[in-house]
Amino acid sequence: MFLSSNPQTDRRQHRLMFRDAWRKQQAEQTLTPLEKQIVSVITEHPEYHNIVSSLRDDEPVELLDFSQAASVDNPFLHMGLHLALREQVGTDRPVGIKLITRQLLARYPGDGHHVEHLMMEKLAGMLYQAQSSNQAPDEQEYLESLKHLI
Numbered sequence: 001m002f003l004s005s006n007p008q009t010d011r012r013q014h015r016l017m018f019r020d021a022w023r024k025q026q027a028e029q030t031l032t033p034l035e036k037q038i039v040s041v042i043t044e045h046p047e048y049h050n051i052v053s054s055l056r057d058d059e060p061v062e063l064l065d066f067s068q069a070a071s072v073d074n075p076f077l078h079m080g081l082h083l084a085l086r087e088q089v090g091t092d093r094p095v096g097i098k099l100i101t102r103q104l105l106a107r108y109p110g111d112g113h114h115v116e117h118l119m120m121e122k123l124a125g126m127l128y129q130a131q132s133s134n135q136a137p138d139e140q141e142y143l144e145s146l147k148h149l150i
Contacts (some may be wrong), residue, residue: 015076018042019055026053041082044113048075081120088123094139100146107150118149 021035022042031039042052052075092098104115122145130137 011076014080015055018052018076018079022049022052037083037086038079041079044082045075045079048079051075078120081123082116085116085119085123094143096143097146100143100150103150104146119146122146122149 018038021031021038024031024035025039025042042048088094088097089101101115101119104118105112108115122142125145126137126142
């Protein structure tokens with residue numbers, strides 16, 4: 001969804017997409033289906049509202065550093081993982097993730113956001129491992145790690 005050949009451009013586009021969707025919501029403008037998903041995730045994270053709202057057009061948003069050294073989570077990465085996970089579950093890709101999600105929701109009734117956070121930790125780990133080894137993500141290993149949460 002956010003991949004191209006230029007990581008800086010990707011980061012900027014990704015962050016501006018969040019900001020623009022949030023601004024449209026605040027202005028009560030019509031949202032695209034993707035913008036509705038983005039706004040849903042932002043709404044669930046009031047701790048990020050000021051960060052998203054404060055991005056300016058003339059600000060190099062791609063240079064904002066949310067590294068671990070800054071002791072601040074990267075809100076755009078966090079919200080992007082929510083979106084990626086929701087897309088995985090919605091399409092059941094990798095096959096079986098929808099069932100695992102239902103089982104986790106049964107284990108943690110009424111706490112879907114917590115379930116997403118548990119699953120996102122596994123997703124982030126899989127992506128980090130794939131990037132570190134310069135290999136495609138191992139979907140079966142990912143599913144197995146999710147099953148351990150049940």
